[in-house]
Structures are given as structure tokens and as C-alpha cells.
Amino acid sequence: MRCTYRFLPYVLSLVLIFITAFTFYMYGSADRTNPVTASDDTQESNGEESDLRNTITNEINTDAGNVDNSIINEVNVSNGEINNSVENTINSKNGDIGNHIENHMSGDDATVDNQVENNITNGSNNTITNHITNNVEVNVDVHVKNYLVNNVEGKGDDGENDTEENGNGDEAGREEENGDGNGNGEASNGETPDTVWGVDSASLTTEDMLSCVRENFGDPKVWARYLGDKDGVSYGLTHEEVEFLHENDIDIMVIWNHFTDATGYEKGQSEATAAIEMAREFDIPEGVAIFANVEPIYPIDADFLLGWYDVMEESEYESGVYGIFHPDRELYTAYETAAEENTSLLENNYVWTSSPNIGITTEENAPEYDPEAPEGSLIAGWQYGIDAQTCNIDTNHFDSNVFDALWD
Structure with a gap:
């Protein structure tokens, strides 16, 4: 019996060393480049006045950066206001950004302001998808603005900006730094346009x-x-x-x-x-x-x-x-x-x-x-x-x- 207990401390020490080594091994082998889901935010408001403000800021520095933001706002009031501000910054070889925003409003006097800025640097395989839907069932005093900015430094970028309009109020004119405008003036051949x-x-x-x-x-x-x-x-x-x-x-x-x-x-x-x-x-x-x-x-x-x-x-x-x-x-x-x-x-x-x-x-x-x-x-x-x-x-x-x- 004395002989058995005599070696017990050594046995316990070996077990502890093995557990510690296994823990460090598992931690060191963990995948540190898993995709990041930044936000899934749903808000609903009912009353006389409403002011919903969503601010999301993501900064990712990995080999493979993935950001997916989802915002859904339901506002059924008069004098409703929605402000969504999203900024994504990815410094990685493979950048993937997805922004999904839905605004549903009914009542009088509606204001919707969507501001989205996406920045990808050092990327070689990039994807940006912006999907904004404004369903504004308001006919009186409607102000809707979508401001989208995509800044990509790298090769092989694939960008998609999708804004849908539904309802009576519909959506505002979209402003994009990398977008094309619809000019209305004299035609290039000097003739008066429609x-x-x-x-x-x-x-x-x-x-x-x-x-x-x-x-x-x-x-x-x-x-x-x-x-x-x-x-x-x-x-x-x-x-x-x-x-x-x-x-x-x-x-x-x-x-x-x-x-x-x-x-x-x-x-x-x-x-x-x-x-x-x-x-x-x-x-x-x-x-x-x-x-x-x-x-x-x-x-x-x-x-x-x-x-x-x-x-x-x-x-x-x-x-x-x-x-x-x-x-x-x-x-x-x-x-x-x-x-x-x-x-x-x-x-x-x-x-x-x-x-x-x-x-x-x-x-x-x-x-x-x-x-x-x-x-x-x-x-x-x-x-x-x-x-x-x-x-x-x-x-x-x-x-x-x-x-x-x-x-x-």
C-alpha cells in the first residue's frame, strides 16, 4: 500500500501535464477565421411618434472576413422616423459583406434614412451585397434616402446593390459613389428630351x-x-x-x-x-x-x-x-x-x-x-x-x- 501511494503524486502530475498540453493544443488548432455574423436586429414600434435608430460598426482583420447584417424595422405610427447606419471594414484576402435592411412604415409623416458604407482592403476575392427594401404606406410628407458607398481595394470584386420599392410612399433616390446618375437635360444630339x-x-x-x-x-x-x-x-x-x-x-x-x-x-x-x-x-x-x-x-x-x-x-x-x-x-x-x-x-x-x-x-x-x-x-x-x-x-x-x- 505504501508503495502504491508513494507514486500517486507522480501519476497526478502526469495527468495534469497531459490535460494542460491537450488544452493548449485544442486552443492553438482552433479556426480563427470563422465568418462573423454582425447583426440580426428586428424592431417594432406602435404609438403616436417613433424614432428608431440602428447603428452597426464592424471591423474585421482575418484571412477570410464575412459580415452579414440584417435589420428589420416595423413602424405603425404618425411622425415615424427610422435611421439605419451601417459601417463595415474588412482587411482580408477574402471579403464577403451582406447587408439586408427592411423598413415597413404606415401612418403620416415618415422619414427613412439608410446609410451603408462598406470598406474592403487587401482583398483578392470580394463580394458585396446591399439589399434595401422600404415599404412606406404613407402618402403625406414622405422623406426616404438611401446612401450606399462601396470602397474596395483589391482584385476580383463582385458588388451588387439592390434597392426595392414597395407601397405608396416608395423610396428615395439612391446615392452611390460608384453609381451612375440619371441626368435630365438636353440630349447629346441637341434635341429636347421627353x-x-x-x-x-x-x-x-x-x-x-x-x-x-x-x-x-x-x-x-x-x-x-x-x-x-x-x-x-x-x-x-x-x-x-x-x-x-x-x-x-x-x-x-x-x-x-x-x-x-x-x-x-x-x-x-x-x-x-x-x-x-x-x-x-x-x-x-x-x-x-x-x-x-x-x-x-x-x-x-x-x-x-x-x-x-x-x-x-x-x-x-x-x-x-x-x-x-x-x-x-x-x-x-x-x-x-x-x-x-x-x-x-x-x-x-x-x-x-x-x-x-x-x-x-x-x-x-x-x-x-x-x-x-x-x-x-x-x-x-x-x-x-x-x-x-x-x-x-x-x-x-x-x-x-x-x-x-x-x-x-
Whole structure:
């Protein structure tokens, strides 16, 4: 027995040494280049106001770097705001970045801001996939911005940027450092394109105002302005503005917004009569279209549209209507009904639609021309972005259909 216990400390020591060696071996053999899943974040908000902010920053230095970010936001409120900020930095031979962002919003007054920056250095086999979906079921005051930047230093990069748009509000113009813009101006052969880029504003057009637009957004070919002042809403066009805009080769679209109730045939007639009288007093040339401004909160029916159109058609001016011509809106339905009663409405009345609302962009990054309006409408333009924080403007595509009905 003494002999057995005598060797016990040596046996225990050997066992301890073996366990320690095995532990170091397993740790040293561990794979330190496993892919990294950075984030899987789902948030849901219900209430009167909401502000969701997701900030993700990943920095990886391995032989094989893999980042996969997934963000899903559900916001069912008024005054909803979503801000997603993602920055990925990989320093590896094999870089793989995937960003999946879904924003679902309903209510009034929606703001969505997606900012994604991907940086891969020293890579030889790189893959970047950006997938952004904005499902914004909002028609009033929608601001959506997607800003994507991919910086890749290496060979064999495979980049894919995918932004999907669904719902009523849709998504904003995408800005990418390595992307191509959609310019809208004169065609390369000198011919006038089907659309030109322009703006509308409730503010007076001054030299500073025009400089602000040109420096921050682009060079407008058309500027839509209001006929007569409306207290607390808009400044009316002045003769000095007209001269200034024409000196800068900018045509003028004329808007009438002196009503808040767009129902009844006689109401449509009276508004058209008042608009014509003011246009004559202001010396607006014949053949210029005057657009009745139907805001989304105004009650609207087919009788108003018919009354407006009938009086305008009998005058020296052309008839036009502005508003959200989305199939779910009363204006869309009222317009279809009016066109059924008077088919010449489709042929002769100009439609300036603010649907879908993509969001404010520069001229260079303007979306492809894709307005919504009742089938067969005479489309004058598409106000695709509203309420720029800089310069107090909205951004538009203006259709060649309306060129002859502008004040040039």
C-alpha cells in the first residue's frame, strides 16, 4: 500500500501535464477565421411618434472576413422616423459583406434614412451585397434616402446593390459613389428630351434662391410658382420673378391654390373664373396652363373637376390639375369619374401628379420617369420629391406634353 501511494503524486502530475498540453493544443488548432455574423436586429414600434435608430460598426482583420447584417424595422405610427447606419471594414484576402435592411412604415409623416458604407482592403476575392427594401404606406410628407458607398481595394470584386420599392410612399433616390446618375437635360444630339428636370416652390425666386438650387440640386428648366399670395402658405409670382426666370432660360408653370374645398360643379367654375381674371390682370399670355392645386386633405369630387375644366376650356388658357394621383386617393377616383362624363378631359386637361413620392434628389440622381395617373391622362409632370430642407423646393420631372403650355 505504501508503495502504491508513494507514486500517486507522480501519476497526478502526469495527468495534469497531459490535460494542460491537450488544452493548449485544442486552443492553438482552433479556426480563427470563422465568418462573423454582425447583426440580426428586428424592431417594432406602435404609438403616436417613433424614432428608431440602428447603428452597426464592424471591423474585421482575418484571412477570410464575412459580415452579414440584417435589420428589420416595423413602424405603425404618425411622425415615424427610422435611421439605419451601417459601417463595415474588412482587411482580408477574402471579403464577403451582406447587408439586408427592411423598413415597413404606415401612418403620416415618415422619414427613412439608410446609410451603408462598406470598406474592403487587401482583398483578392470580394463580394458585396446591399439589399434595401422600404415599404412606406404613407402618402403625406414622405422623406426616404438611401446612401450606399462601396470602397474596395483589391482584385476580383463582385458588388451588387439592390434597392426595392414597395407601397405608396416608395423610396428615395439612391446615392452611390460608384453609381451612375440619371441626368435630365438636353440630349447629346441637341434635341429636347421627353422630360426636363425642374422645381416648384412657395417662396419668391431671387438670385440667391436660384444659386441655392443650382449649387445643391441642379439646373432647373422649369419652375412652378403660385398665382397670387395665400397667407401663411405661399408667395405669389411677381413680375420681377418672371423677368428673372426668363433671363435664366427657365420656363414657368402656373399654380392656383386659393381654395380648400374642391367639391361641386359651381365651386369648380368659380375657382376657374377667379384664376382666369387674376391671370389676365397679371398679363399671363394665352395658351398657358393654370393648375388647380388639390391638396390631399381637401374634399374632392368629379363635379368640381368638370366645372373647373369647362370654364378653363372656354378661356384663352389651358386647364390643369395638380395632386396625388394615386389609385387609393379620392382625386384619382374623382378624375376617372369626370373623364367618363366628359372624355375630352383626358385629351385636353393637364395632370401634374405627385405620385409616387420617391423623395428629394439632385438632378443627377433623379429617378427614372415613372408617374402615376389615371389611364389615358395628359401628363404634364411628376413631382417625385417634396419639401427639400435646403432651398425650400420640391423636385420634378416635367413632360414634353406641357412644354407648349408653359410661360416661356
